[in-house]
Amino acid sequence: MTRILLSDKLDNCVARWRKAGLTVIGPVKKETFSSYAVVEKAAEFDLGLVLPDRSIKGLFFPQTEPMLEYTIKKQAIDTKDFAPPSDKRIIFGARPCDASGLAIDDPLFGWDYKDEYWFQRRNETVIVSIACTRADDFCMCTSLKLAPDSTKGSDVLLRPLQNNKGWLVQELTDRGREAFSQIADLLQEGSEPAAPTVVVAEKFNLDACVAWLQNPANFDSSFWKEISMRCIGCASCTFLCPTCHCFDFQDEGDTYSGIRRKNWDSCSFALFTMHTSGHNPRATQSARWRQRIMHKFNYFPGKFSVNSCSGCGRCSRQCPVDMGITETLQAISTLKP
Amino acid sequence: MTENIQGAHQNIYKPAIMKIVDRHDEAPGVRTLKLEFQNPADHEHFKQTFRTGMFGLYGVYGEGESTFCVASPETRKDYIECTFRQSGRVTSALASADIGDLVTYRGPYGNRFPIENFYGKNLIFVSGGIALPPTRSVIWSCLDQREKFGKITIVYGARTVADLVYKHELEEWEKRDDVDLVLTVDPGGESPDWKHRIGFVPTVLELAAPSPDNCIAVICGPPIMIKFTLISLKKLGFEEANVYTTLENRMKCGVGKCGRCNVGSIYVCKEGPVFTAAEVSRMPAADL
Numbered sequence: 310m311t312r313i314l315l316s317d318k319l320d321n322c323v324a325r326w327r328k329a330g331l332t333v334i335g336p337v338k339k340e341t342f343s344s345y346a347v348v349e350k351a352a353e354f355d356l357g358l359v360l361p362d363r364s365i366k367g368l369f370f371p372q373t374e375p376m377l378e379y380t381i382k383k384q385a386i387d388t389k390d391f392a393p394p395s396d397k398r399i400i401f402g403a404r405p406c407d408a409s410g411l412a413i414d415d416p417l418f419g420w421d422y423k424d425e426y427w428f429q430r431r432n433e434t435v436i437v438s439i440a441c442t443r444a445d446d447f448c449m450c451t452s453l454k455l456a457p458d459s460t461k462g463s464d465v466l467l468r469p470l471q472n473n474k475g476w477l478v479q480e481l482t483d484r485g486r487e488a489f490s491q492i493a494d495l496l497q498e499g500s501e502p503a504a505p506t507v508v509v510a511e512k513f514n515l516d517a518c519v520a521w522l523q524n525p526a527n528f529d530s531s532f533w534k535e536i537s538m539r540c541i542g543c544a545s546c547t548f549l550c551p552t553c554h555c556f557d558f559q560d561e562g563d564t565y566s567g568i569r570r571k572n573w574d575s576c577s578f579a580l581f582t583m584h585t586s587g588h589n590p591r592a593t594q595s596a597r598w599r600q601r602i603m604h605k606f607n608y609f610p611g612k613f614s615v616n617s618c619s620g621c622g623r624c625s626r627q628c629p630v631d632m633g634i635t636e637t638l639q640a641i642s643t644l645k646p
Numbered sequence: 647m648t649e650n651i652q653g654a655h656q657n658i659y660k661p662a663i664m665k666i667v668d669r670h671d672e673a674p675g676v677r678t679l680k681l682e683f684q685n686p687a688d689h690e691h692f693k694q695t696f697r698t699g700m701f702g703l704y705g706v707y708g709e710g711e712s713t714f715c716v717a718s719p720e721t722r723k724d725y726i727e728c729t730f731r732q733s734g735r736v737t738s739a740l741a742s743a744d745i746g747d748l749v750t751y752r753g754p755y756g757n758r759f760p761i762e763n764f765y766g767k768n769l770i771f772v773s774g775g776i777a778l779p780p781t782r783s784v785i786w787s788c789l790d791q792r793e794k795f796g797k798i799t800i801v802y803g804a805r806t807v808a809d810l811v812y813k814h815e816l817e818e819w820e821k822r823d824d825v826d827l828v829l830t831v832d833p834g835g836e837s838p839d840w841k842h843r844i845g846f847v848p849t850v851l852e853l854a855a856p857s858p859d860n861c862i863a864v865i866c867g868p869p870i871m872i873k874f875t876l877i878s879l880k881k882l883g884f885e886e887a888n889v890y891t892t893l894e895n896r897m898k899c900g901v902g903k904c905g906r907c908n909v910g911s912i913y914v915c916k917e918g919p920v921f922t923a924a925e926v927s928r929m930p931a932a933d934l
Contacts, residue, residue, distance in 0.1 A: 376657060376659050376660070377657070377659070377660060379707040379708075381707060381708075381748075384746070384748070385748070386663050386707065386748050386750075388660065388663075388707075390657045390660060391657075417902075417903060418903060420902055420916075421901065421902065421916065422658045422901040422902070422903075423658065424658060424903060425656065425657065425658070525930065528910075528930045528932065528933075529930075529932060554903065554905065555904055555905035555906065556898070556899070556903070556904050556905075557898055557904065558659070558710065558711065558898055558899075559710070560707060560708050560709060560710055562707075562708055563708055564707075564708045565708075567707065567708055569659075569707070571659070574898075574904070574905075574906075576905060576906070581896075581906050582895070582896050582906050583896065584894070584895070584896055585712075585731075585733045585734050585737070585896075586733075586868075588869065590895070590909065590933055590934060591933070596932065596933075600908065600933075603910075603911075604905075604908065607911065608908065608910070608911035611911050612911070612913075
């Protein structure tokens with residue numbers, strides 16, 4: 310016997326959580342794209358999406374976020390901090406790959422200096438993931454040694470029932486247990502079996518790729534030029550990526566008052582690394598694509614013991630020139646280390 | 647790893663406010679600012695953490711922040727000196743700021759030159775152009791406790807006589823009998839009354855021929871100078887582990903998050919900016 314959440318009770322759950330002061334967020338289809346967005350009713354969820362176009366990252370690390378407000382007076386500068394928001398949130402229907410992406414970035418935002426803008430949101434957000442019963446050709450979690458029912462980064466994992474009437478509830482953390490204690494009476498005991506998770510074929514041999522990337526001789530391989538020839542440097546892949554974390558600061562305002570913002574930035578851009586002198590360590594698009602792949606599968610795991618990729622496939626799915634990590638790693642896995 | 651000593655629940659991207667108490671023109675377009683902390687807590691944090699080689703982000707609200715070294719030594723922590731070439735938006739704003747104006751500083755960040763490991767050893771400093779400021783922080787840190795080190799040699803060159811920075815200090819070092827100063831300018835950069843060497847830094851270094859025995863080399867300069875200076879030092883018999891340099895990469899956060907200072911797997915802002923030549927030679931050259 311396990312606990313079951315029935316789909317027809319979901320609206321009551323949303324109402325209950327909202328009443329308890331939680332902001333309820335989930336996959337929502339908008340006119341031109343789908344994303345994780347705030348809802349008032351369960352009917353607004355689109356739980357049939359393979360995964361939303363936009364990743365979950367923006368809810369923790371917004372595309373643009375004010376850090377400081379400054380006012381310059383005669384012989385004084387007043388600065389006001391923008392505190393990270395403290396509202397409590399629950400994300401219902403996250404994909405396991407998106408939830409994993411958050412856990413992957415935790416050590417980065419926390420090494421030595423703790424980025425409170427990230428951790429405040431992490432601490433105040435309950436993530437309820439739903440195991441995948443559908444996938445598309447771009448999904449590649451299994452190639453990253455994750456799975457359609459990975460629990461990494463989730464507070465609760467739901468498994469769709471075979472009869473499609475609800476989900477089996479697997480609480481994973483205290484944060485998840487607390488959120489589900491608020492809807493305890495809406496759950497029921499049941500023995501209905503869960504639907505099988507989708508089979509996502511392994512698209513490349515990660516270990517072989519990593520071995521090739523770790524060989525210093527391959528840093529200067531002509532492979533990088535060939536594979537990235539058609540990259541237009543638009544940065545869509547990095548912005549859609551649930552783990553890409555690079556950012557920039559920009560001051561919005563004038564010499565007297567304004568706001569300093571933290572904005573998404575991307576290693577795909579030439580200006581990203583350009584020195585004042587004009588020297589650019591990553592002067593070509595191939596050097597920038599190499600950096601992205603090396604960072605995700607060689608450097609980042611070297612620092613934090615985890616690949617900076619959760620296999621969501623958005624980089625390939627939405628690339629305007631049909632490139633992506635999958636294609637690159639598939640090609641690498643055929644090369645001699 | 648060191649704890650974020652400023653404590654929990656605070657904005658790690660918030661800079662300290664600094665007052666410009668002095669400024670000095672070093673060379674055409676190159677200026678030094680002397681900055682004093684306005685908030686005693688910020689100053690205390692600096693005093694406790696700053697060691698020579700560390701860097702900071704200097705800024706002007708409305709323009710942004712730029713990364714450069716702390717040019718003043720760890721033996722003088724009442725103020726911060728920074729030296730920069732007016733080039734982009736932030737440095738132009740810093741250059742147009744007057745004495746008494748307020749600017750911002752975030753840091754100190756990064757690692758340092760382990761000068762206590764240099765005690766009892768001879769030191770040779772090699773630097774070119776606008777790269778003297780980071781070297782100067784180490785030089786004064788050592789000169790302020792002169793008795794702890796052996797022979798000190800400074801080889802410094804610039805494109806032209808006018809481009810030499812810290813001219814008043816070069817004069818001071820030249821007069822000291824416990825410092826060997828070798829000055830040079832690139833061929834064609836000399837003035838009629840120039841009494842020092844003419845030639846590129848690596849060549850002049852080879853002519854000066856410092857002994858590698860019990861000697862530490864600290865080099866800083868443009869990439870091309872570093873490249874050839876490393877070759878010259880190797881010729882002179884220096885081991886890579888005894889040669890230190892500092893890398894300057896574009897940075898925005900300074901604390902290992904924004905992603906742009908990476909050279910290979912190295913986060914220059916956290917694992918650097920100070921590296922031995924042995925460490926640099928393990929980095930992918932194309933990424934430097």
